[in-house]
Amino acid sequence: MADRYDAQWFADRLGDRTSRGIALETGAMIRSGLLPVGTKLPSVRDLAFRLGISPATISIAWADLRRHKIIGGRGRNGAWVMGDRFAPRPTRLVSTGNYGPDVLNLGIASPDVELLPPLEQALLHGAKASQLNSYQRERILPELEQVVRPSWPYDPGAFLVTNGGYNAVYTLLHALVPPGAPVAIEDPTALRLLDILEDLNVPIIPVRCDAQGPIPEALAEALKAKPVAFLFQPRIHSVTGSSVTRDRLEALGDVLKGSDALIIEDDGVGDVSETARQSLGKRFPDRVIHVLSYSKTLGPDLRLAILSSSASIVEQIQSYRSFSAGWTSRILQAAASWLLQDAETENIVRRARTVYQARRHALASALFALGIEINEGEGLSVFVPVETESFALVTLASRGIAVSAGSRFSLKPINAIRIATSVLPLSEVDRVAHAISAAAAKPR
Secondary structure (H helix, E strand, O other), rough: OOOOOHHHHHHHOOOOOOOOHHHHHHHHHHHHHOOOOEEEEOOOOHHHHHHOOOOHHHHHHHHHHHHOOOOOOOOOHEEEEOOOOOOOOOOOHHOOOOOOOHHHHHHHOOHHHHHHOOOHHHHHOOOOOOOOOOOOOOOOOOOHHHHHHHHHHOOOOOOEEEOOOOHHHHHHHHHHOOOOEEEEEEEOOOOOHHHHHHHHHOOOOEEEEEEEEEEEHHHOOOOOOEEEEEEEEEOOOOOOOOOHHHHHHHHHHHHOOOOEEEEEEEEHHHHHHHOOOOOOOOOOOOOOOEEOOOHHOOOOHHHOOOEEHOOOOOOOOHHHOOHHHHHHOOHHHHHHHHHOOOHHOOOOHHHHHHHHHHHHHHHHHHHHHHHOOOOOOOOOEEEOOOOOHHHHHHHHHHHHOOEEEEEEEEOOOOEEEEEEOOOOOOHHHHHHHHHHHHOOOOOO
């Protein structure tokens, strides 16, 4: 097979000698089956010589195919065909398993559906939204802006409603990050944020965290690589449950003062947190992008988040968004406005906040009693270091408990597990804690 698909074989079939043309035509040969999975590709230098072009042109074409996970390998070992699927996949997200009904699934830190407000009345109100079914692109309904602005953590230049928090981050990164520009992000972090950045194929610079948030010295070191943006969670860390203190936020601002990087604040846990909203937006109004998701408080099917920034940045994001969904449903925006003003919804969110904290506190206390000390924090999950991640996952699975591998949330090799406490019944806390204790131990 190696001799058959040599540089001359490719040269006879590639008509377009640009990097884009080579990528497209090679991709077409892979998709059609002419180049089967496992095929070793000719070296960059040999193929460039046969085509009479620069090796850099081949490298750019191969990099494009590598970004889509179609080819793999690089350097002295060469490249080979890995697959024939051209739709990019969020590899960290899709690595979650399918579990049977008898498994206690603590792998996804989703909101408890019993703690979400009913949507019937809100949607009836939403169906009467102003400008309903108009093709006019509306960034935010006036009635929704009027509700959210007084409680926003700073006074922004403009708002934009998106179809959820990750949709906001995905859209703004595609709109604002140039190809190949590095992005700094706290480590560990939400796995879907890593999926988005890896799909963008940009250099990712990890910033170490402690119990108070990103470490200023680590951020200062990361900024030496001139990232175009720094992405972090300014209130509650969705993986570890740690809270960014006000002093730490100010210290991070002091470090960022010497940079021109965009500051992207992802408040994904939202108002089920007992910690107050906070932002660097007042300090850096021209480059902070603050994202608040309502999935955990009002429900993920509402598909709603709001971002804020300067008017010029919001305009850039909206311009990119016009390639697809030009606006978020006015029905959903008006429904959210109704919920945010409803007294009963406020009581439901307050109760959810209390229940989530009680569940997390119960597991943290049970683990502490077994000699496992973690950052108690708040939020919807806990992050537990273990001796060997694979051993921990198998041990818990043997006891009918599914959790997430901690390595999925980090760019570095780590041994940890992430346990969702948002859906953990209090009656199961002791059993889960003892199972985690056995899983965290050193394999014998």
